[in-house]
Amino acid sequence: MSKNKKPAPKNGKPQGAKRNTGGAARPQNGRPQNARPQQNPNTAASQWTSGSKRKKSNLSAIALGFVGLVVVLLVLIYLLTKFGENQTPAASAEPVVLTNYVATNQPTLGKADAKVKIVEFGDYKCPDCKIWTETVLPELKTKYVDTNEASFQFADYPFLADDSMLLALGGQALYEQNPDYFWAYNKAVYANQDTNKVRDNWVTEKYIVDLVKQTVPDADIEKFAADLKNKTYQAAVTADVKAGDDSKITGTPSIFVNGTKVENPTLENVEAAIEAAKAG
Template sequence: MSKNKKPAPKKGKPQNAAKNTGGAPRPKPQNQNASASQWTSGSKRKKSNLGVIALGFVGLVVVLMVLIYVLTKAGETQPTDSAQTTESVVLTNYDASNQPTLGNPDSNVKIVEFGDYKCPDCKIWSETVLPELQTKYLDTNEASFQFADYPFLAADSTLLALGGQSLYEQNPDYFWPYYKAVYANQDTTKVKENWITEDYIVDLVKESVPDADIEKFTKDLKNKTYQADVDADVKAGNDSKITGTPTIFVNGEKVDNPTLANVEAAVEAAKAK
C-alpha cells in the first residue's frame, strides 16, 4: 500500500514559513483605531448618563428647596389664620334666669338655642334635632334647653318673638305649644316678607294655647310689653357674635354645624368634664 508523502515545498516559498499546528486559528490583529473608537464611545455614553443623573439630582434639590421655602412661609402665617378660624365663640351677656326652659334647669349641661321663628333652618332643627335631644337628655334631666330670641330676617320676626315672650310671662307652660305651632305654620316662601300680623298671632294662640288669657295676650302683644326682654336676647346674640340661626351653645360654647351628632358630641363632652 502506498503511503501519502508530504509534498515537497514549492519553489519560491520560504522554508521556514510558519506551520499551522492544527490549533485554534490565530486571531486576526484588531484594528487599534476601531478598538480605541469603541472605548471612546463607551466613555461618552457613561459621561452622558452621569450628566443626566447629575441634572436630575440638581432638579430634585431645587424642587425640595422650593417646597421647604413654601412650607416655611405657610408655617409662619398658619398660627394667625388658625387662631382666627378655630377661635371659639362664647355665649356672652346672656341672662338664663328668665328664659323658656325644658329639662332640669339645675343640670350641669345647658343647651341654648338662638332662633328666629321665620328661619327655615330653625324649623328643621326644632322638628328633628330638638325632639331627639329631649328624649335623650332633657326628659332624663341630664341637660336643660333654653330658647332665646334672635329675630333678624324681617320686621315681623320681632312680632313673633313678642308673642312667645308674652305667653311665657303669662305662664311658662304656654310657651312651648306656641313655639311648635309657629314653626308648624311657617311659610318658607315668605321668609323675607313682612306678612305676620297681630291678628294672625292671636288666632294662632287661640288654636294652639286655648287656656291662655287671650285678652291679656292681645294687649301685651299690641303694647309690646316685653320688648325689653326680646332686646336683651338680641344683645346677647350680638355680643356672642351670632351670624345666623339656629345658633346652638352647649355650656356657653358654640356648636359649629349643630347637627344632632355634633350637639350630642358637645353634650357628652360637657358631661365628661
C-alpha cells in the same frame, strides 16, 4: 431553378440591407446609451426602511417626552405634599362664647340646674330654625333633657324681617302667662312657617292671636292680645337680642353648649359638645 429565387448575398450580407452610418452609438456592454438604469431593489427597500425608522424615532421622542412630563408632575406633587406636611397648622379660630346672657326668666326644658346647659338663639321665620327644632331638638330632648343630663333654653334673635319681632313678642307674652304655653306656641309657629315669605313682612297681630286661639286654648286671649299690641315684654326680647349681638351671632339657629357655640349644629356635633361638657 425557380425564376423567383434571389441570388445569394455576397460576403454573407443580404443585398439591399442598409449600412450603419454611425447615427446611433453602438451600445456598450450590451446596453443602449442613455437608457435609464434599473433601480436596485435593495436601494428602494432601504428608502422605505429609513422612512419607517424616522417615524419610529419621532414616536419614541414623543413617548419619552410624555413620560418625562409625567415624572415631573409626580415629583411636583410629591414636593408639594411634603411642603404641606411640614407647614405649621394655622391656629384654630377662637370659639364663640356666650356673652351677657341672662339665663333666668327664659323658656326652659329640663332642670335649670343641670350640668349641661344648651341655649338656642332663634328666629321664628328662619327655615333652618324650623328644621333644627323639628328634627334635632326632639332627639336631644329624649336623650339628654328628659334624663336630666341637660337643660334647654330658647332665646329670641329676630332679625330676618320686622314681623320676626312680632312673633318673638308673642312667645314672650305667652311665657309670662304660663311657661308651658310657650312651648305649644313655639311648635305651632314653626309648623305654620311659610318658607316662601322669609323676608316678607306678612305676619300680623291678628294672625298670631288666631294661631294662639287654635293651639293654646287655655291662654287668656284678651290679655295676650293686649300684651302683643302694647309690646309689653319688649325689654325681655331686646335683652336676648343684645346677648346675641354681644356673643357675635351671625345667623340662626345659633346653639351654645355650656357657653360655647357649636359650629354647624348638627345632631352629631351638638351631641359631641354635650358629651365633652359632661366629661369636663
